[in-house]
Amino acid sequence: MAMTNLAQPIYLDHNATTPPLPEVVEAVCETLRTAYGNPSSGHRQGEPARRLLQRARETLQSCLDTSDDQFVFTGSGTEANNLALRSLARHGSCIITSTIEHSSILSSATRLQAEGTAIEIIAVTEEGEVDLHALRQQLSTHHHAAVSIQWINNETGVIQPIREITALAREYGALVHIDAAQAIGKIDTAVEALAPDFLSLTAHKFNGPAGVGVLYAKQPELIDPLCVGGGQQSGWHAGTENTAGIAGLQCALELRYSELHEAIAHMAKLRGTFEQTVLDLCPWVRINGLKDRRVCNTSNMCFEGIEGQALVGRLDAQGIYCSQSSACTTGRPEPSHVLRAMGLSEAQAYASVRFSFGVTNTQEEAELAGTVVATEAEYLKRIFT
Numbered sequence: 001m002a003m004t005n006l007a008q009p010i011y012l013d014h015n016a017t018t019p020p021l022p023e024v025v026e027a028v029c030e031t032l033r034t035a036y037g038n039p040s041s042g043h044r045q046g047e048p049a050r051r052l053l054q055r056a057r058e059t060l061q062s063c064l065d066t067s068d069d070q071f072v073f074t075g076s077g078t079e080a081n082n083l084a085l086r087s088l089a090r091h092g093s094c095i096i097t098s099t100i101e102h103s104s105i106l107s108s109a110t111r112l113q114a115e116g117t118a119i120e121i122i123a124v125t126e127e128g129e130v131d132l133h134a135l136r137q138q139l140s141t142h143h144h145a146a147v148s149i150q151w152i153n154n155e156t157g158v159i160q161p162i163r164e165i166t167a168l169a170r171e172y173g174a175l176v177h178i179d180a181a182q183a184i185g186k187i188d189t190a191v192e193a194l195a196p197d198f199l200s201l202t203a204h205k206f207n208g209p210a211g212v213g214v215l216y217a218k219q220p221e222l223i224d225p226l227c228v229g230g231g232q233q234s235g236w237h238a239g240t241e242n243t244a245g246i247a248g249l250q251c252a253l254e255l256r257y258s259e260l261h262e263a264i265a266h267m268a269k270l271r272g273t274f275e276q277t278v279l280d281l282c283p284w285v286r287i288n289g290l291k292d293r294r295v296c297n298t299s300n301m302c303f304e305g306i307e308g309q310a311l312v313g314r315l316d317a318q319g320i321y322c323s324q325s326s327a328c329t330t331g332r333p334e335p336s337h338v339l340r341a342m343g344l345s346e347a348q349a350y351a352s353v354r355f356s357f358g359v360t361n362t363q364e365e366a367e368l369a370g371t372v373v374a375t376e377a378e379y380l381k382r383i384f385t
């Protein structure tokens with residue numbers, strides 16, 4: 001079957017990263033031009049940079065709906081997760097996490113375990129939800145444990161029962177870290193009500209710049225610093241702050257949260273159109289993960305009988321960009337650990353592809369992408385069977 005290039009590429013990999021909005025690019029550039037001073041400098045050139053950090057903290061506070069303003073700026077979501085896990089390891093008797101966490105959590109846990117921290121990894125249901133019974137069991141076995149669970153899974157988009165998880169952890173006096181990298185700007189993220197001890201996020205998942213993470217810390221004195229040095233950020237994370245990136249984060253947050261419900265409705269509509277188009281043309285395709293508790297923008301589809309990588313490759317050649325499992329692991333010839341943990345066979349995991357929409361996608365793109373994906377899937381199905 002001949003492949004045709006689309007007039008404009010369609011980017012459907014927003015869970016990997018999102019394009020920075022023009023306002024964000026401008027905020028970053030403007031900061032580099034005018035607020036380049038070191039926020040730790042006592043002279044007047046440091047003042048705009050200090051103000052900018054303060055403004056970013058206020059925006060975080062208001063968007064996350066929390067009365068605390070203890071936010072540590074890091075170099076990525078991965079760094080924020082590493083910092084959180086290290087801090088949990090210092091104060092908890094054991095870290096309880098799940099099989100479907102991002103590699104920044106699972107690899108941190110593996111390293112901490114090698115250094116002597118007890119780690120328990122709980123299972124998830126077939127629909128990709130953390131098993132609350134298993135969590136309770138671990139919490140009742142390990143007194144003063146610490147829990148690290150993601151809010152939304154980056155591969156399936158399944159929204160974890162985070163309220164129940166934090167409530168359970170409280171019941172057992174356990175510290176809680178939430179990896180909210182995929183939640184910010186895609187669901188209502190009122191943090192005050194959840195009262196986690198730590199929560200991490202990363203700007204490039206909501207049209208901010210890459211390389212800017214944040215760790216919210218209810219009690220920052222619990223932080224065990226990853227980086228020591230000049231004592232910036234009260235010594236919780238030493239190193240001169242990335243003020244331009246933080247300005248980009250602040251701008252992206254403000255833009256998204258000023259129209260959060262519209263953004264969510266927009267992405268949900270696109271995802272709905274896309275899924276309906278694919279499923280109408282290919283009724284044999286299955287959606288991976290809980291259908292009614294999935295974040296608005298994510299569709300993880302199992303094209304049973306075909307190689308997902310072949311589909312991703314053919315779509316790439318036509319100008320539709322999507323991925324198999326998470327961006328950090330796409331280069332590796334391994335099936336998704338998330339889908340395997342949900343009970344999919346190796347073949348089913350290899351046959352699965354993630355499509356993730358963003359605020360910059362259009363209805364026409366969703367319709368066109370659905371048709372092209374279905375056509376390519378049918379073509380590959382004929383070849384593979």
Ligand SMILES: Cc1ncc(COP(=O)(O)O)c(C=O)c1O
Pocket residue numbers: 015016076077078079081102104150152153154179181182202203211212213326327
């Ligand atoms: C759930 C989750 N946590 C953490 C991260 C890591 O964020 P970063 O890419 O900023 O290191 C990601 C990125 O894909 C993610 O999806």
